[in-house]
Amino acid sequence: MGTALIYDEEMTKYKLLWVDPACKIEVPERLSVSYEALVRTGLSDRCVSVPPREASDAEILLVHSEEYLEGVKKTPHMTLEDLKEFTLQYGDVYFHPNIYHCAKLAAGSALQLVDSVMTGKVRNGMALVRPPGHHSMRSAASGFCVFNNVAIAARYAKQKHGAKRVLIVDWDIHHGQGVQYCFEDDPSVLYFSWHRYEHQEFWPNLRESDYDCVGKGSGAGYNINVPWNEVGMENGDYLSVFCHVLLPVAYEFCPDLVLVCAGFDSAIGDPEGEMCATPDIFAHLTHLLMNLAGGKLCAVLEGGYNLTSLAQSVCQTVQTLLGDPLPQLANVRSPCESALESLQCVRSVQRRYWSILKHAADSPTTDVSTKRIKLAKAEEEKAETAEEERGQEEKVWPEPAERLRPPVCSASVLPDDAACPDGLKRLVSSKDPEPLLVSRIKNRSTEDAGDADGVATFSRLYTLIEKMRTNEIGNGVALVPDVAAAMECVVQDLGSDLVSRVLVVCVGKEELNCATADGSEDKQEQKGKYYIPVCLKKGCADTVGFIQAVFGLLLPLGYEYDPGLVLLVRMPGSGVGDCMWQQLIGLLKGFAKGHTLVLMQTNDGACMDPTASALLGHPAPPLQELLTPLPDDGGALERMRERLQAHWKMLQTTVSSGN
Ligand SMILES: NCCCNCCCCCC(=O)CS
Numbered sequence: 001m002g003t004a005l006i007y008d009e010e011m012t013k014y015k016l017l018w019v020d021p022a023c024k025i026e027v028p029e030r031l032s033v034s035y036e037a038l039v040r041t042g043l044s045d046r047c048v049s050v051p052p053r054e055a056s057d058a059e060i061l062l063v064h065s066e067e068y069l070e071g072v073k074k075t076p077h078m079t080l081e082d083l084k085e086f087t088l089q090y091g092d093v094y095f096h097p098n099i100y101h102c103a104k105l106a107a108g109s110a111l112q113l114v115d116s117v118m119t120g121k122v123r124n125g126m127a128l129v130r131p132p133g134h135h136s137m138r139s140a141a142s143g144f145c146v147f148n149n150v151a152i153a154a155r156y157a158k159q160k161h162g163a164k165r166v167l168i169v170d171w172d173i174h175h176g177q178g179v180q181y182c183f184e185d186d187p188s189v190l191y192f193s194w195h196r197y198e199h200q201e202f203w204p205n206l207r208e209s210d211y212d213c214v215g216k217g218s219g220a221g222y223n224i225n226v227p228w229n230e231v232g233m234e235n236g237d238y239l240s241v242f243c244h245v246l247l248p249v250a251y252e253f254c255p256d257l258v259l260v261c262a263g264f265d266s267a268i269g270d271p272e273g274e275m276c277a278t279p280d281i282f283a284h285l286t287h288l289l290m291n292l293a294g295g296k297l298c299a300v301l302e303g304g305y306n307l308t309s310l311a312q313s314v315c316q317t318v319q320t321l322l323g324d325p326l327p328q329l330a331n332v333r334s335p336c337e338s339a340l341e342s343l344q345c346v347r348s349v350q351r352r353y354w355s356i357l358k359h360a361a362d363s364p365t366t367d368v369s370t371k372r373i374k375l376a377k378a379e380e381e382k383a384e385t386a387e388e389e390r391g392q393e394e395k396v397w398p399e400p401a402e403r404l405r406p407p408v409c410s411a412s413v414l415p416d417d418a419a420c421p422d423g424l425k426r427l428v429s430s431k432d433p434e435p436l437l438v439s440r441i442k443n444r445s446t447e448d449a450g451d452a453d454g455v456a457t458f459s460r461l462y463t464l465i466e467k468m469r470t471n472e473i474g475n476g477v478a479l480v481p482d483v484a485a486a487m488e489c490v491v492q493d494l495g496s497d498l499v500s501r502v503l504v505v506c507v508g509k510e511e512l513n514c515a516t517a518d519g520s521e522d523k524q525e526q527k528g529k530y531y532i533p534v535c536l537k538k539g540c541a542d543t544v545g546f547i548q549a550v551f552g553l554l555l556p557l558g559y560e561y562d563p564g565l566v567l568l569v570r571m572p573g574s575g576v577g578d579c580m581w582q583q584l585i586g587l588l589k590g591f592a593k594g595h596t597l598v599l600m601q602t603n604d605g606a607c608m609d610p611t612a613s614a615l616l617g618h619p620a621p622p623l624q625e626l627l628t629p630l631p632d633d634g635g636a637l638e639r640m641r642e643r644l645q646a647h648w649k650m651l652q653t654t655v656s657s658g659n
């Protein structure tokens with residue numbers, strides 16, 4: 001299934017008609033440069049073009065009041081003076097004779113997107129719209145927003161398509177207070193937002209944007225605010241919050257639909273956000289949400305005011321929705337102290353609502369005085385930067401790297417009598433393997449692998465890894481007689497001279513000796529750093545433990561390790577279900593530009609089809625809803641994370657005890 005793209009140049013046909021410094025950044029070019037970038041890169045041609053439509057009164061009234069709608073309806077016929085007058089009743093927003101028309105198209109675009117995804121016409125999609133929506137409230141426009149596009153879409157998805165649980169992820173740099181107010185007492189809509197906050201010093205300066213506002217009544221726990229109390233947040237900060245807060249909760253929530261308030265003022269270069277995350281981060285944020293809700297994801301444009309980073313970020317998002325390989329995120333740095341403080345605060349207040357977080361630490365003891373010192377320091381720094389501001393040079397960042405689809409998406413190495421799943425390209429030994437390789441395989445592996453077809457299998461494995469390195473092949477699966485032997489061979493002979501770092505994910509019970517590439521037994525602490533045995537209660541059927549292990553350990557660590565190849569090994573008798581297995585393959589695509597090699601035992605061929613489906617990029621089926629929190633031993637995982645965070649900074653979820 002494809003990716004929908006909704007855009008109409010009509011939504012560029014309104015602009016600010018008077019002087020207002022707060023609003024001058026919201027220009028029509030935001031939309032046109034984004035769409036033109038999608039055209040220039042050929043991405044728009046690969047999407048299913050879906051036309052926008054005007055939202056009806058009834059649809060707008062799902063969120064807004066009649067008196068508000070009646071007021072906005074009058075704006076097309078207003079004089080300039082009346083428009084100014086009408087605007088004065090709201091904050092940081094402007095009206096124009098054509099903005100009502102565009103606001104109906106913006107909301108209608110979000111609804112078209114929901115229809116396309118919920119009816120299965122497409123898998124996912126993006127709507128390029130203006131005016132944005134997430135600040136507008138029941139009876140008020142705000143922050144360039146007139147109708148709350150995404151809030152209307154969430155209500156619509158429930159009413160028209162029977163969605164029971166809708167997740168809204170708001171990665172715009174502003175707090176979508178309009179969305180929060182709309183759903184704060186509604187447990188069927190989980191709203192997650194991070195936002196520049198600076199201890200309430202940043203717009204919209206609301207007390208209720210802080211981390212302790214978790215929703216009300218039956219909605220308690222279904223509102224998650226992550227305040228950024230400093231500017232300059234980077235990729236590592238964003239990924240930490242996704243891995244340690246949003247994703248575990250999202251998987252526990254198990255939504256039927258994911259809506260994204262896709263604002264890109266959280267990208268580097270944006271005058272509003274003043275953050276430092278690069279446009280390619282949105283490729284990963286999108287990817288990390290794509291295995292929820294069976295892949296049903298609707299991204300709706302909100303903010304984004306640096307025309308360069310906006311266009312790049314839009315392209316990164318759409319390219320991921322299309323299923324292209326993820327870009328390598330080089331040198332992901334550990335989260336900064338301020339981000340860790342926010343992370344710890346959010347996890348500590350949310351833990352009482354989400355069993356996945358129940359082992360989270362208490363809030364940090366930054367007493368008020370510390371915060372006051374911090375604010376005082378921030379004030380004087382701000383004064384300093386004020387004068388240097390005039391000389392403030394433009395932010396620069398590298399153009400995102402090309403993300404080339406390999407000629408072959410998925411390949412297989414199989415015994416001659418095994419059937420090759422649809423869509424996979426079977427690798428056969430083209431020529432005799434190099435004698436050097438044969439000798440290494442012979443003296444390395446067990447006797448059965450040393451015989452003729454063992455050598456053939458290993459030489460095909462070598463070919464497969466070689467073709468992944470050159471990006472001729474994206475990923476692959478091999479059925480081998482002995483996975484343990486094959487794993488050692490790949491890591492020590494094949495992997496090492498083809499890629500510099502191999503992330504080995506071994507699923508199923510097995511005590512592995514973690515000899516390094518050079519064959520030497522690791523020293524004890526090195527072993528501790530690079531060998532992370534995670535034991536799940538009830539084996540691999542333990543969904544809570546699986547989610548905690550994947551999001552609390554594997555993903556953060558993988559982003560920090562930045563491997564050139566991922567080796568996913570399914571030990572015989574692992575007992576891991578197809579669902580989890582497909583989720584794992586889907587999530588691991590985020591590393592090594594999607595170069596994943598799956599090793600399975602020949603007699604484990606039953607799960608070849610789910611494996612092939614995940615390797616080909618089909619969305620993984622949702623994990624079953626976590627109804628009864630299992631007596632999971634999350635404590636063990638938390639203790640392991642605490643031990644490992646000394647080596648792996650991305651595992652941190654609390655401020656360093658030192659400060
Ligand atoms: N009143 C002091 C000026 C502060 N600037 C306000 C700008 C609103 C931004 C809204 C936005 O970006 C939507 S995503």
Ligand SMILES: [Zn+2]
Pocket residue numbers: 172173174263265272302303304
């Ligand atoms: Zn914004």
